[in-house]
Amino acid sequence: MIHRLLLTSMTLFSLATCQTQNAAKTETATNVTQNEVQTNTQTTTMTQPKKGEPEMSTGLPPDQEALDTAKKEQQQASTDKAGVIYLKEGENKFLKEYDMNVTFKRLVEDSRCPKGVQCVWAGNATAEIELMGTYTRPVTLKISTTDNASKGYYTTQEFNGYAISLVEVTPETTSAKGFNALKGSYKIALKFEKGNPVDSKTQRGGTTSK
Structure with missing residues (x-):
């Protein structure tokens, strides 16, 4: 009789233990599933754009215009190191490497052939710049895109031991x-070279400001 009671008690205890373990396993599995669902929901929420915001496209090639602009800026940066300085109309820069201050005062002439138009003559653009060395008075020079001494056009001027050339005018x-429509929006590129190159087209000097 006692043995039967013991067997019955052990059987009941085993059943209770199994039920407890099964309940624990079920609860763990439920928690894991809930965590996975919550994680997936958060991921979906993060990837979906907010209402009113544009959707991010994938697999599209980069904007060509942006690439061209970045490439041009890189080329300009590398050109600056080669002695070419870019100035906007009215802009002033102190060039430490040349010990001088340069100001692009204005573009006084632009008779160049308009873009997309066929012309008999290429035309000319002339920039007025003001230069001042560390120990010199300000000097105003006019530098052109073409050489024509009879009209006073010179592509290169000399100042403070440097030959300064106008190599680009935009737009x-x-x-x-x-x-007239582009006045105030011009940009020029000036190239600085050390020494006084022997060139009959190079004008020496300019208008000295008091």
């Missing part, structure tokens, strides 16, 4: 926008 005029 180009068009049939819709001429010189």
Whole structure:
């Protein structure tokens, strides 16, 4: 009789233990499933754009215009190291490497052939710049995109031991926008070279400001 009672008690205890373990396993599995669902929900929420925001496209090639702009800026940066300085109309820069201050005062002429138009003559653009060395008075020079001594056009001027050339003028005029429309928005590139190169087209000196 006692043996039967003991067997019955052990059987009941085993059943209770199994039920407890099964309940624990079920609760653990439920928690894991809930965590996975919550994680997936958060991921979906993060990847979906907010209402009113544009959706991010995937697999599209980068914008070509942006690439061209970045490439041009890199080329400009590398050109600056080669002695070419870019100035906006009205901009002033102190060039430490040349011990001088340079100001692009204005573009006084732009008779270049408009973009997209066929012309008999290429035309000319002339920039007025003011230069001042560490120990010199300000000097105003006019540098052009073409050489024509009879008209006073010189592509290179000399100042303080440097030959300064006008190598670029932007933007180009068009049939819709001429010189007057572009005034104030011009940008030039000046190239500085050490020494006085032997060139009959190079004008020495300029207008000295008091």
